[in-house]
Amino acid sequence: MIEPVAFTQAEANLIPDDASWEPEDFAHHLARYGPVPTASPALIPEIQASGLKGRGGAGFPAGLKWRAVADRAGGRGVVLVNGVEADPTSGKDRLLMTARPHLVLDGALMAARSVGAAEIVVGVNRTAVEAHRAMAAAVSERREPVRIEVVGVPSRYVAGEETALAQFVSGGPARPTLTPPRPFQRGVRGRPTLVHNSETLAWAALIGRRGGAWYRALGSEQHPGAMLVTVAGACARPGVYELPCSASVGEALARAGVTQAQAVLIGGYFGTWVPMEPSPSMGGDATEPLGSNAGVILALPAASCGLAETARIMSFLAGESARQCGPCFNGLPALSSVMARVAVGRAGSAEVDRLRRWAGQLTGHRGACHHPDGAVTLLESALRTFEADLTFHLRRGACQGSRQPSVLPAAATEDGWR
């Protein structure tokens, strides 16, 4: 049982809870947020002071990245907006790009002027048709001195990894490339490239208008600012919520009307399962602050089986390998097939030992990108969080819950790499 947490819904800055998916045109955008400030390199210290962190998952400080690109771009840089959002649990980028396309553009334009970029590329998941249409319509409403292009990107999980996205919009396959160089060094067509999640840029657009101190004050000293969180799974009001970064997981769950859950998956398919019975030994509970990597929270109902759900996610992630690196194209299908046997109660303890050994072998950045690391993080958290269920499955076979329908959002059908 999750304690109902009292919260006061402060006025939403990016998007209200009940936002319509109607794209906001330029005139209404200006009326809501005020004129687009003329950005310059002077905005970089403001972004740094704001404490804004990347909202694409890694939580890297935005200001540092702007600085690094500014040091290299010399007017020929590129701003690459990451709107791939191929994690089926997340919905905030689509919503933002559909309903507030001009805010994302403002952020990209300010970033371009600040770091010295002459070009903006907006990469949108091919399945996010409305977001693509809204971004393209917004671009056509603006007269800007930089080239802006909106590109549809294959709906593949790793296509949102920054080197994969940069390679794709440069004319190649949407597969990750070896680093270094990272995009800030050599990105789109070899140019220094600032890659940001669409939400990161939307916040930058507001920081440009209202200042770094304003953003910082939306959260706490330790967790400055605010963020969008997609809450999915077993909840009365699944959707995208704006919350302070200092808010707790429980507050996000309460907002979405989650009244009971045995565990939550924090951070999407690369995330960690956390039990909802507060238990410090298991590494977290609902009172933990959201921090910067909890853009998605999936609530697992009491009746479900966390092992079965994890097996489904592992199967998805194995299928999403770009099949370039041995540890990834061998390791993930192997983990997935044992996990599938665990889920149906057919695996023995020797197989689970092997699963743990493989998990150990596959972490530590063995692939060109972090796809294997993300999958292993998820798997290991499942083995910890659902330890009691694991014992049951090993001794007595599949539990009742494994026959429940999945609460995972449906994934898009497999796409190509071009």
Place this chain on the structure above:
Amino acid sequence: MKSRLRVNPIACDGRGLCAELFPERVRLDDWGYPIVDGHPLSPELMPLALRAVANCPKLALSLDTIES
């Protein structure tokens, strides 16, 4: 200035020659792909590291210099 061994996982074909040549720093996973210990190399290990790099058939091994 020190060096460390790195493998390019996209280029590597997992035949495991490196683990034979340089077992001090390379072991293989269950599929025969190298798990490289990325700690800085001591001067004594450098000749072995260089030999492994030179003999990798896929040019997938390299030495990274790291600022100490």
